[in-house]
Amino acid sequence: MADVQYARRIVHGPEGREKRILVRRDRSAQWLDLRTALRLGSVARGAAAERATVLAAALAPCSTSLALQGGADFHDAVAAVLADAPEAAVVTDPELTNALDPTSYRDFMVFERHFSFGYEWQNKPVPDVMYELPVSYAGDPLSFIGPGETIPWPSYSERLDYELELGIVIGKAGTNLRPEQALDHVLALTIFNDVSARDIQGREMAGGLGPSKGKHFACVTGPLVTSLDELPGSGLAMTARVNGEVWCATTSAEMVWSVAEIVAWASQGEVLRPGALLGSGTCNGGSTIEIGRRLEPGDEIELEIEHLGVMRNTLGTPAGRTWWPSARERRDGSAETHFLT
Numbered sequence: 001m002a003d004v005q006y007a008r009r010i011v012h013g014p015e016g017r018e019k020r021i022l023v024r025r026d027r028s029a030q031w032l033d034l035r036t037a038l039r040l041g042s043v044a045r046g047a048a049a050e051r052a053t054v055l056a057a058a059l060a061p062c063s064t065s066l067a068l069q070g071g072a073d074f075h076d077a078v079a080a081v082l083a084d085a086p087e088a089a090v091v092t093d094p095e096l097t098n099a100l101d102p103t104s105y106r107d108f109m110v111f112e113r114h115f116s117f118g119y120e121w122q123n124k125p126v127p128d129v130m131y132e133l134p135v136s137y138a139g140d141p142l143s144f145i146g147p148g149e150t151i152p153w154p155s156y157s158e159r160l161d162y163e164l165e166l167g168i169v170i171g172k173a174g175t176n177l178r179p180e181q182a183l184d185h186v187l188a189l190t191i192f193n194d195v196s197a198r199d200i201q202g203r204e205m206a207g208g209l210g211p212s213k214g215k216h217f218a219c220v221t222g223p224l225v226t227s228l229d230e231l232p233g234s235g236l237a238m239t240a241r242v243n244g245e246v247w248c249a250t251t252s253a254e255m256v257w258s259v260a261e262i263v264a265w266a267s268q269g270e271v272l273r274p275g276a277l278l279g280s281g282t283c284n285g286g287s288t289i290e291i292g293r294r295l296e297p298g299d300e301i302e303l304e305i306e307h308l309g310v311m312r313n314t315l316g317t318p319a320g321r322t323w324w325p326s327a328r329e330r331r332d333g334s335a336e337t338h339f340l341t
Helices: 034-044 049-059 064-068 072-084 112-121 179-185 198-205 259-266
Strands: 005-013 016-024 031-033 105-108 136-138 150-153 164-170 186-193 219-221 237-242 245-251 277-279 300-305 309-318
Touching: 005 031, 005 186, 016 034, 016 072, 031 034, 034 049, 034 072, 049 072, 164 237, 164 259, 164 300, 179 186, 179 259, 186 259, 186 277, 186 300, 186 309, 219 309, 259 277
Parallel strands: 105 277, 150 309
Antiparallel strands: 005 016, 016 031, 105 136, 164 186, 164 277, 186 219, 237 245, 237 300, 300 309
């Protein structure tokens, strides 16, 4: 759907915190609570109050990804609500959380200065494959938190880092797409912080697989999901601040692979489903390791992307040391073996 922003607010009720989907036509419009508007519409058309509540919750659940799986029914419902804009559904000064709770996510590396530095950091040359196809790794969709939440500091790391990225939100299922088809399957863009534990990341990636413990403990998505029609095609300003100081100011217009190419490649041989998140990879200069800075517990990280809002999080306190594997001794090229314990 064109010209739409999505968000989720936190509602505090007798049963605790609940997340509710918000929609608005553009950045200047008021937010509408989608579930409230749908319930009011059903009642106005003759539905019993209890049944209207059930119907509204089915079309506008707490999960944005689950709502997107409703396909045309969901988008038609959003269009009807935006057309009616009932006053009773207007929300002012909402407490926003992450607009998207992804069904799946993978992260690419398409900003040349960033990935070139990454290989230099590992004392490796930049491989040709970075220019032959968009490379990615798959992450944990259950690791996501929202703006305002504390980023956990895992026990096995002494160096945390932020990564300022574009998040590409899939709105319609597709497979084996071509770039000229791909944007039709993109709902919107959002801010994405692929939080990284640099020390353990460097160690584990020496094994030749993608990052795991270096990434899977926390990711953050932004408060807004903004449709492509709301965005300029020339690129978006991207800014990172730590404790109010600008540490990065760059643009999304420096991608080796475009959004359309990222989506098309991700869809080859598999189905991209509604609610999937594809990260662009860190923008040029969009992490501390590139600029020789370090984060400390309690630092406030503020990531901003033009038209996509601002996302603020605070770094937590490092957790106390828990279990750590004991190194295996290798003798004559082989190690001792084990099974269940």
